[in-house]
Amino acid sequence: MLTLENLSFAHHSQTPLFSGLNASVGEGQVLAVVGRNGAGKSTLLRLLNGLLRPQSGHVLLRGKAIDRLKVHEIAAEVGTLFQAPEQQLFAARLSDEVAFGPKQLQLSAAEITNRVDEALAQTFLTHRASHHPLDLSAAERRFTALASILAMRPAVLLLDEPQRGLDRIWTERLEGIISKERDEGKSIVLICHDMNFAERNAQSVLALGGRQPIQLSTEDFFADAGLLRETSVERPMRLQLKSLLEIPDQAPRVTG
Numbered sequence: 001m002l003t004l005e006n007l008s009f010a011h012h013s014q015t016p017l018f019s020g021l022n023a024s025v026g027e028g029q030v031l032a033v034v035g036r037n038g039a040g041k042s043t044l045l046r047l048l049n050g051l052l053r054p055q056s057g058h059v060l061l062r063g064k065a066i067d068r069l070k071v072h073e074i075a076a077e078v079g080t081l082f083q084a085p086e087q088q089l090f091a092a093r094l095s096d097e098v099a100f101g102p103k104q105l106q107l108s109a110a111e112i113t114n115r116v117d118e119a120l121a122q123t124f125l126t127h128r129a130s131h132h133p134l135d136l137s138a139a140e141r142r143f144t145a146l147a148s149i150l151a152m153r154p155a156v157l158l159l160d161e162p163q164r165g166l167d168r169i170w171t172e173r174l175e176g177i178i179s180k181e182r183d184e185g186k187s188i189v190l191i192c193h194d195m196n197f198a199e200r201n202a203q204s205v206l207a208l209g210g211r212q213p214i215q216l217s218t219e220d221f222f223a224d225a226g227l228l229r230e231t232s233v234e235r236p237m238r239l240q241l242k243s244l245l246e247i248p249d250q251a252p253r254v255t256g
């Protein structure tokens with residue numbers, strides 16, 4: 001679905017943030033992009049949705065270079081939840097906010113209503129439909145931005161730190177949405193500093209900020225202590241505990 005081929009990028013004339021970056025995320029898969037602050041995760045997200053162009057290499061969507069697509073074609077296929085989603089909100093009513101994208105697709109009024117209702121239900125916001133987005137809690141605002149994206153029914157979801165600052169209930173709701181979208185065949189790219197969240201939700205990891213960008217299965221990535229050190233990433237708590245419990249008992253045996 002989404003393929004990154006030998007991608008290189010530098011902001012202005014700075015040294016390249018990354019080069020020779022190869023990765024892919026297929027239908028029904030979640031890719032977590034991890035790495036220290038400043039490693040280039042959010043920059044990569046902007047390359048994936050066509051806001052930035054690579055110095056060399058390609059981002060391919062269904063095999064087609066994304067920079068050959070028109071803005072409305074990208075918007076229909078790729079939904080982006082940015083780090084500060086409240087900056088994405090502008091309508092006075094939550095339902096209008098969520099309807100904005102589908103209206104640009106020139107769907108029938110019935111289809112727009114259907115999509116808005118479904119997206120609001122999926123994000124637990126039906127009872128908030130007539131509220132002003134800025135009157136909502138931070139979690140509800142983030143889910144409003146998510147609902148706006150889901151209502152477009154894009155094939156690719158790019159989520160920049162979607163779990164940041166959410167409590168347990170909203171985190172579980174978010175994980176439910178990610179898992180449902182994945183099961184429906186969406187390709188999901190998740191930028192994430194929370195390795196527990198990444199390990200629970202992603203099948204593969206793209207690590208930035210090390211000697212070379214590298215994509216591995218989630219299991220292989222978190223098993224590679226050298227790579228975790230190199231990219232300043234912590235092993236998820238579940239795997240730390242698992243290793244501890246598997247340590248053989250080194251206590252001297254008492255004999256006689």
Ligand SMILES: Nc1ncnc2c1ncn2[C@@H]1O[C@H](COP(=O)(O)OP(=O)(O)OP(=O)(O)O)[C@@H](O)[C@H]1O
Pocket residue numbers: 011012017035036037038039040041042043044
């Ligand atoms: N528009 C820009 N112009 C110049 N440099 C930029 C621009 N945007 C980001 N940078 C720089 O590029 C580097 C990567 O930034 P980016 O935000 O992509 O990293 P990140 O991995 O997402 O960081 P964090 O985890 O802190 O969000 C940083 O050094 C940043 O200062």
